[in-house]
Amino acid sequence: MAKTTLLLACPKCGSESPYDVWQSINASKEPHIRKVLLEGNINIFECPKCGTKSFIPTSLLYHDPDRQIIAQYYPPESLKEKNFFHQFDSEGRISLPLSKKQKENMPEYLNNIHITFSMQEFIFYIKFREALFFNKYQKN
Ligand SMILES: [Zn+2]
Numbered sequence: 001m002a003k004t005t006l007l008l009a010c011p012k013c014g015s016e017s018p019y020d021v022w023q024s025i026n027a028s029k030e031p032h033i034r035k036v037l038l039e040g041n042i043n044i045f046e047c048p049k050c051g052t053k054s055f056i057p058t059s060l061l062y063h064d065p066d067r068q069i070i071a072q073y074y075p076p077e078s079l080k081e082k083n084f085f086h087q088f089d090s091e092g093r094i095s096l097p098l099s100k101k102q103k104e105n106m107p108e109y110l111n112n113i114h115i116t117f118s119m120q121e122f123i124f125y126i127k128f129r130e131a132l133f134f135n136k137y138q139k140n
Pocket of ligand 1: 010011012013014015047048049050051052
């Protein structure tokens with residue numbers, strides 16, 4: 001489930017409208033959403049009535065299997081939740097709920113999820129990794 005349609009209330013005028021909130025993006029399957037993200041427009045709700053824009057603080061996983069990029073954004077508010085920490089090991093790696101067999105078949109880079117609490121950093125990191133990939137494999 002990559003996105004959920006939620007009925008959101010505008011923080012300014014209070015009018016409710018449906019909005020697609022993205023929780024995970026697969027850059028191969030959803031290249032148009034990758035573009036929306038890199039332009040800084042992901043999960044920004046724009047009220048159709050008054051035009052007020054507001055950022056929806058939700059966690060967002062980014063996976064680009066072609067360039068082997070995986071990153072996870074968490075809203076900083078997550079740090080205030082006790083349950084938030086349960087999903088990490090002591091070195092801050094996300095422990096994926098996978099079987100031994102699934103782990104054996106998993107590509108190595110998936111063990112190295114880049115975690116960030118800033119959407120700006122999230123976007124810069126993806127751009128950085130894309131540029132690195134481009135310089136390594138596409139230059140001639
Ligand atoms: Zn509004």
